[in-house]
Amino acid sequence: MIKHCNAWSVTCAVCLSPFFILAIRIAYLYDQQTFVWTPLSEGKLKRPGVGDDGIWDATANESQSNPFSVRDLNSDKRYAKPETNCDDLWYYGSETVSLEDQPGWQPFNCKMASYRNLSNLEECGRRLSKKRKKRDTFILLIGDSRMRQLQVALFRELTGRTETMQFTTNDDYCDKPEALNLTWYSEILQTCLFHRIVEPYNFRIGRWWAPYFSEAALAGPLRELIALPAESAPALVLINSGLWFLKDCGDRRVFFEDCFNSYTKNLTILKHELIQLTDRSTVVWVLQNNLATPCPIPSESKKTNAQLQIMNDAAVGIFADTAVKIWRSYTQLFDYMGSNGDDRHVGDEALATEVQIILNYLCNPVTQTDPGYCCSQSS
Numbered sequence: 001m002i003k004h005c006n007a008w009s010v011t012c013a014v015c016l017s018p019f020f021i022l023a024i025r026i027a028y029l030y031d032q033q034t035f036v037w038t039p040l041s042e043g044k045l046k047r048p049g050v051g052d053d054g055i056w057d058a059t060a061n062e063s064q065s066n067p068f069s070v071r072d073l074n075s076d077k078r079y080a081k082p083e084t085n086c087d088d089l090w091y092y093g094s095e096t097v098s099l100e101d102q103p104g105w106q107p108f109n110c111k112m113a114s115y116r117n118l119s120n121l122e123e124c125g126r127r128l129s130k131k132r133k134k135r136d137t138f139i140l141l142i143g144d145s146r147m148r149q150l151q152v153a154l155f156r157e158l159t160g161r162t163e164t165m166q167f168t169t170n171d172d173y174c175d176k177p178e179a180l181n182l183t184w185y186s187e188i189l190q191t192c193l194f195h196r197i198v199e200p201y202n203f204r205i206g207r208w209w210a211p212y213f214s215e216a217a218l219a220g221p222l223r224e225l226i227a228l229p230a231e232s233a234p235a236l237v238l239i240n241s242g243l244w245f246l247k248d249c250g251d252r253r254v255f256f257e258d259c260f261n262s263y264t265k266n267l268t269i270l271k272h273e274l275i276q277l278t279d280r281s282t283v284v285w286v287l288q289n290n291l292a293t294p295c296p297i298p299s300e301s302k303k304t305n306a307q308l309q310i311m312n313d314a315a316v317g318i319f320a321d322t323a324v325k326i327w328r329s330y331t332q333l334f335d336y337m338g339s340n341g342d343d344r345h346v347g348d349e350a351l352a353t354e355v356q357i358i359l360n361y362l363c364n365p366v367t368q369t370d371p372g373y374c375c376s377q378s379s
């Protein structure tokens with residue numbers, strides 16, 4: 001179900017006309033500065049399985065031509081089903097419809113508890129704090145504005161705030177005092193750091209603005225994290241990167257092939273730091289969701305989405321033999337529940353579910369005894 005397309009169904013009829021598509025393409029060719037991808041057709045290497053225009057050719061014989069093919073989920077170890085029901089939280093789940101006819105999401109093999117229920121959340125905070133001998137439970141988010149979105153949502157959930165985003169003041173999501181003067185879409189706010197301890201539950205939320213996941217920017221800070229005393233290590237580190245890499249390549253008119261190589265090289269170098277982090281922290285690589293676009297997807301977004309998919313597949317491959325977990329339900333929730341109205345950020349329903357996934361992962365080991373719950377003490 002792609003909810004956000006429904007409103008466009010009328011437009012779709014018009015858009016689907018071949019003339020319209022042709023017009024879009026011609027307009028696009030004259031204005032290549034406006035979007036993030038770089039056409040592959042200008043020469044150099046072509047990724048097998050991707051057509052001249054850079055669009056993924058789903059009809060190509062993938063087993064033969066596409067080195068990143070992951071379509072056979074059962075035999076590809078990169079898509080192996082989770083070994084514990086705890087990891088089901090990060091894996092694909094089932095899309096459900098609740099009584100209120102609201103879309104919902106459930107992992108396949110276990111139940112989720114609700115930490116929207118304040119008494120459950122308080123219980124979790126008390127027990128985690130006791131288990132960790134009063135030390136805080138540190139959640140660190142590293143990446144782009146999608147990680148900022150999660151940070152704001154987590155912070156609001158843990159502080160019991162119910163107001164919607166536009167009524168949230170800037171100091172709720174930014175550690176710069178002058179942030180109060182700025183508007184929500186300011187670049188400074190976007191990039192600002194965040195590091196708070198949330199009383200009374202002793203949760204600590206940190207965020208690093210690092211949209212490129214590049215060695216130059218992150219090798220140092222990651223090593224500092226690894227060097228922290230064990231009791232200060234984060235419980236959970238969530239990381240993403242992808243769209244900004246593509247955007248930067250587009251701005252500099254770098255071919256996707258080169259962009260992709262630079263992305264995978266950075267991931268491969270920093271993989272060693274992430275492996276070291278997994279000794280003490282759960283490290284989760286958050287896949288990049290597609291750009292949500294009106295039906296039918298304009299060709300340039302389709303291209304960017306095909307490229308993001310190739311980058312996701314590569315990240316999954318790079319971390320396949322490590323303890324780094326892959327958050328697949330993140331992109332499933334975006335596809336299922338839609339965006340927040342812009343084309344790249346998840347909507348409120350998906351965001352709320354993502355916050356519950358994180359809290360179930362951290363809280364269930366101390367609050368749930370019923371083995372039916374994901375990550376429960378006895379599962």
Ligand SMILES: *[C@@H]1O[C@H](CO)[C@@H](O)[C@H](O)[C@H]1NC(C)=O
Nearest residue numbers: 059060061062063064065066
């Ligand atoms: C795809 O390629 C494989 C390996 O070359 C070959 O065995 C198979 O017959 C091809 N399938 C199709 C549908 O062309």
Ligand SMILES: *[C@@H]1O[C@H](CO)[C@@H](O)[C@H](O)[C@H]1NC(C)=O
Nearest residue numbers: 114116117118119120121123
């Ligand atoms: C919250 O959870 C507790 C214990 O699990 C339960 O007794 C209570 O009824 C729940 N409250 C709400 C409002 O659902």
Ligand SMILES: *[C@@H]1O[C@H](CO)[C@@H](O)[C@H](O)[C@H]1NC(C)=O
Nearest residue numbers: 176177178179180181182188
């Ligand atoms: C923000 O506002 C405060 C008080 O109104 C002022 O002192 C400060 O200089 C402003 N900061 C910026 C960056 O404009």
Ligand SMILES: *[C@@H]1O[C@H](CO)[C@@H](O)[C@H](O)[C@H]1NC(C)=O
Nearest residue numbers: 212214215261262263265266
């Ligand atoms: C890592 O990414 C940056 C772009 O953020 C790029 O300039 C650099 O060359 C990449 N590193 C490698 C080793 O490819």
